[in-house]
Amino acid sequence: xxxxxxxxxxxxxxxxxKAYGPVTIVENFxxxxxxxEAVALTGRNGAGKSTVLRCLVxxxxxxxxxxxxxxxxxxxxxxxxRRAVATVIDDLDFFPDLSVVEHLDLLARAHGLHEPDALxxxxxxxxxxxxQAGQLPSTLSSGQRRRLALATAFVRPRQLxxxxxxxxxxxxxxxxxxxxxxxxxxxxxLAIVLASHEPAxxxxxxxxxxxxxxxx
Amino acid sequence: MTDERLTDVGVVDEKQLKxxxxxxxxxxxxxxxxxALSDGYVMVFSIVVxxxxxxxxxxxxxxxAAVCDTDGCVAARGLLPWASVxxxxxxxxxxxxxxGPVAASxxxxxxxxxxxxxxxxxxxxRLFGAIGAAGALGAAAGALIAALxxxxxxxxxxxxxxxxxxxxxxxAFAAAEQGLDRHWIVTGVQWLIGAAAIGTMVLLVSGAAGxxxxxxxxxxxxxxxxxxAGVGLLLVVAAGFLAYRRLRNIKRQRLTSxxxxxxxLQGAAFALEFALIRDILVEAKARQRGHVRPTRGLGHGTTxxxxxxxxxxxxxxxxxxxxxxxxxxxxxxxxxxxxxxxxPISALVLLAALVPFMNSLRVLTRTKGLxxxxxxxxxxxxxxxxxxxxxxxxxxxxGAFPAFLGVAGGVxxxxxxAASAALVTGVAGLLGAVRWVSAKPxxxxxxxxxxxxxxxxPGLMFSLLRGIDMVALITLPIVFNWPAWxxxxxxxxxxxxxxxxxxxDSLMDQQAEQKRMLEExxxxxxxxxxxxxxxxxxxxxx
Numbered sequence: 001x002x003x004x005x006x007x008x009x010x011x012x013x014x015x016x017x018k019a020y021g022p023v024t025i026v027e028n029f030x031x032x033x034x035x036x037e038a039v040a041l042t043g044r045n046g047a048g049k050s051t052v053l054r055c056l057v058x059x060x061x062x063x064x065x066x067x068x069x070x071x072x073x074x075x076x077x078x079x080x081x082r083r084a085v086a087t088v089i090d091d092l093d094f095f096p097d098l099s100v101v102e103h104l105d106l107l108a109r110a111h112g113l114h115e116p117d118a119l120x121x122x123x124x125x126x127x128x129x130x131x132q133a134g135q136l137p138s139t140l141s142s143g144q145r146r147r148l149a150l151a152t153a154f155v156r157p158r159q160l161x162x163x164x165x166x167x168x169x170x171x172x173x174x175x176x177x178x179x180x181x182x183x184x185x186x187x188x189x190l191a192i193v194l195a196s197h198e199p200a201x202x203x204x205x206x207x208x209x210x211x212x213x214x215x216x
Numbered sequence: 217m218t219d220e221r222l223t224d225v226g227v228v229d230e231k232q233l234k235x236x237x238x239x240x241x242x243x244x245x246x247x248x249x250x251x252a253l254s255d256g257y258v259m260v261f262s263i264v265v266x267x268x269x270x271x272x273x274x275x276x277x278x279x280x281a282a283v284c285d286t287d288g289c290v291a292a293r294g295l296l297p298w299a300s301v302x303x304x305x306x307x308x309x310x311x312x313x314x315x316g317p318v319a320a321s322x323x324x325x326x327x328x329x330x331x332x333x334x335x336x337x338x339x340x341x342r343l344f345g346a347i348g349a350a351g352a353l354g355a356a357a358g359a360l361i362a363a364l365x366x367x368x369x370x371x372x373x374x375x376x377x378x379x380x381x382x383x384x385x386x387x388a389f390a391a392a393e394q395g396l397d398r399h400w401i402v403t404g405v406q407w408l409i410g411a412a413a414i415g416t417m418v419l420l421v422s423g424a425a426g427x428x429x430x431x432x433x434x435x436x437x438x439x440x441x442x443x444x445a446g447v448g449l450l451l452v453v454a455a456g457f458l459a460y461r462r463l464r465n466i467k468r469q470r471l472t473s474x475x476x477x478x479x480x481l482q483g484a485a486f487a488l489e490f491a492l493i494r495d496i497l498v499e500a501k502a503r504q505r506g507h508v509r510p511t512r513g514l515g516h517g518t519t520x521x522x523x524x525x526x527x528x529x530x531x532x533x534x535x536x537x538x539x540x541x542x543x544x545x546x547x548x549x550x551x552x553x554x555x556x557x558x559x560p561i562s563a564l565v566l567l568a569a570l571v572p573f574m575n576s577l578r579v580l581t582r583t584k585g586l587x588x589x590x591x592x593x594x595x596x597x598x599x600x601x602x603x604x605x606x607x608x609x610x611x612x613x614x615g616a617f618p619a620f621l622g623v624a625g626g627v628x629x630x631x632x633x634a635a636s637a638a639l640v641t642g643v644a645g646l647l648g649a650v651r652w653v654s655a656k657p658x659x660x661x662x663x664x665x666x667x668x669x670x671x672x673x674p675g676l677m678f679s680l681l682r683g684i685d686m687v688a689l690i691t692l693p694i695v696f697n698w699p700a701w702x703x704x705x706x707x708x709x710x711x712x713x714x715x716x717x718x719x720x721d722s723l724m725d726q727q728a729e730q731k732r733m734l735e736e737x738x739x740x741x742x743x744x745x746x747x748x749x750x751x752x753x754x755x756x757x758x
Contacts, residue, residue: 095579099507
C-alpha cells in the first residue's frame with residue numbers, strides 16, 4: 001500500500017458506458033476514489049454493479065469512457081494495473097492441485113515477497129482457514145472458497161481493492177470480520193470499491209454510496 | 217405416520233419404474249433414430265468418408281509393416297500386439313475405477329436409491345451394459361492393433377477376442393470389487409498389467425535394437441493370446457455373477473459420483489471440449505485426494521511459478537513415469553519401418569504425455585480471474601508456465617534422438633537429420649500440448665453456421681483438431697522431406713502466437729479500441745467535444 005498518500009486519487013472513472021446489445025447497463029457514470037476511501041455501489045439485482053466493477057478491473061471493456069488507476073489507463077493485461085489492483089469478483093479460479101496455503105504462498109511470492117510465511121500464516125488465521133491449509137480447493141465449502149478468494153487479496157501488495165458482494169456466503173462472524181478488516185485497510189490508505197447488499201458492512205467501513213438505477 | 221393416506225403404499229415394482237422412466241425419456245422425443253440420422257446426413261456422410269480414409273490408411277500401414285523383414289519389424293510384429301493389448305486392458309481398469317464401473321445419475325440417486333427399491337434390479341442392466349461395451353471396444357482395439365502390425369485375418373480375430381473378452385472380464389472383476397467397496401486389488405492389477413505393457417514395449421525395442429537377444433519371444437505363438445481371452449471369459453462369468461450378487465451393496469454416493477462425472481463429461485464432449493473433459497477429471501481426482509502436505513514455495517516473481525511447477529513433479533511423479541515410458545514410442549515406430557511418420561506420431565504421443573505438466577498453464581488461460589491476480593502480462597505468465605514442460609520436452613528429445621538415428625532397427629539416418637527430426641518432434645509435441653491446453657473454446661456468442669446436424673459455431677469442428685493442427689503444421693515439412701529449418705521457422709511463429717495468447721476476441725477488441733481512438737481524434741480535430749459531460753449518475757453520502 002506504499003507509494004500513495006491519503007487523498008490522492010487512486011481510481012478515476014469518466015463517462016463510463018456499457019451496453020449489451022440494445023440494453024444499456026450503465027451510462028455517463030463517473031467517479032473518483034481517493035486513497036483511504038471506500039465507495040459502495042448499490043442497487044437492485046441487475047442494476048449494473050458487477051458490470052461496472054468488471055469494467056474497473058478491465059475484465060470487460062467499456063463502450064465509452066475511461067478508467068484510470070493512479071493515472072494509468074486500465075487494461076486487464078497491464079502488469080502495473082495488476083500490481084495495484086486486488087480483485088475479488090466472481091471469475092476467480094483456483095489451481096486444482098495446490099492447497100489453500102500454497103495458493104497464498106505462490107501469490108505472495110509472485111508479487112515479490114521474499115519471506116511471505118508470516119504474512120500468509122496471519123491471513124490464513126484471519127480468514128479462519130488454518131485447519132484447511134492443506135486442503136485442495138475442490139474440497140472446500142462455498143463459504144471457505146469465498147474466504148480463500150478474499151485471502152488472495154490480502155496476501156499481496158495493493159493500492160485499490162475491488163470487491164463484488166464480498167459478504168456473499170459468509171456467516172455473520174465472517175461479515176463482521178470483513179468489516180473490521182476493510183476498515184483497517186482504509187486506515188492504512190487503501191482505496192476500496194465494492195458492490196454490496198449488506199448495510200451493516202457498508203456502515204462498518206463508512207462507505208460512500210453510489211446507487212445504480214439499472215438497465216434501460 | 218401422521219398422514220393416513222401414506223399408510224398403505226404397496227410394494228415397489230422396479231421393472232415398472234424403469235419402464236416408466238423409459239417412457240418419460242422416449243415419450244418426449246420428437247423424432248426417432250432414423251429421422252435423426254436422416255437430418256444429420258452430412259455428419260453420417262462425413263463419418264463414412266473419414267472411416268473409409270482410416271481403413272485405407274490402416275490397410276496401407278499393414279501392407280508396409282507386413283513386407284518389412286528387418287529384425288525390428290519382426291520383433292514389432294511379434295510383441296507389439298502383446299504390449300498394446302496389455303495397455304488397452306490397463307486403460308480399461310483405469311476407466312472402470314474412475315466411473316464405477318456401475319454408475320447412476322444424481323437424479324436416479326435422489327429419486328430411486330432413497331426409496332424402498334431393490335438396487336440390484338435397477339442396476340443389473342447397467343452392469344451388463346458396461347461389460348458388453350467394454351467387450352466391444354476392447355475387441356475393436358485388439359483387431360486394430362493386430363491389423364496395424366501386419367497380422368493376417370486369423371491373428372486379427374484372435375487379438376480381437378483377447379482384447380474384447382479381456383476388457384469385459386476386467387470390467388466384471390472391477391464391478392465385483394465395487395460391490396465390496398474395495399479398491400486396492402483393482403489398483404494392484406491395473407499397475408501389474410500396465411507394467412507388463414511397458415515392460416513388453418521395452419523388450420521389443422531392446423530386441424529390435426540388438427541390445428539383447430529375445431530368442432523365441434519374437435515367435436511367441438499368437439494362439440497364446442487365446443489364454444487372455446479364456447481368462448477374460450472366466451472373469452466375465454465368475455466375477456460377473458459375483459458383481460450381480462453384490463449390486464445391492466454398492467453405496468449410493470459411489471454410484472452417483474460416477475454418474476455425475478459421466479454427465480459432466482457428456483456435456484463437455486458434446487461441445488467437443490476435450491480440455492474441459494480433462495479439467496473435470498482433474499477436479500474429480502483432486503476431490504478424491506482432498507488433502508496434500510503443503511510445501512513452502514521457492515523464489516519470487518515468475519520464478520515462484522516455475523518452482524511451483526518443479527514442486528508439482530515431486531508431488532505427482534506418475535506423469536513423469538508416463539513421459540519416460542513414451543520415449544519408447546519413437547524407437548518402436550522406427551523399428552516398425554515407419555521412419556517418415558515417426559515425427560508426427562511421436563509428437564502426438566509427446567503431446568499427450570506433456571499435457572499433465574501444464575496444469576498451471578491451463579488454469580491461467582481458461583479464466584482471467586486468477587491470471588489477473590499475478591503482476592505479469594499474459595506473455596510472461598504463459599512463458600513461466602511453459603518452462604518446466606519445455607525442459608521435460610527437451611530431455612525427452614535427447615532421449616529419443618538415438619531412435620531417429622535408427623539404433624533400434626528400422627531405417628538408419630545420419631546424425632544431423634536424426635537430430636533435426638528429434639528436435640522437430642520435441643518442439644511439435646510441446647507446442648501441440650500448449651495449444652491443446654490453452655486454445656479458446658468455440659464461441660457460441662458469435663455467428664452460428666447452419667449445418668446438416670443443426671446450427672453450430674464455426675470454431676466447433678476446429679476444437680477436434682486442437683493441438684493436432686500444431687503437430688501437423690510443424691512436422692509435415694519433415695514428412696515431405698523438406699529441410700528441417702522450415703519446420704523450425706513454423707514452430708517459432710507458432711510459439712510467438714501461443715505465447716502472446718492472441719485470439720479472435722483480443723484482435724477484435726484491439727480493432728474496436730483503435731477505431732474508437734480514431735473517432736475521438738477526428739472529433740477533437742473537428743472541434744466537437746470528444747467525451748460527454750462529466751456527471752455522477754446518482755450519488756448519496758451515507
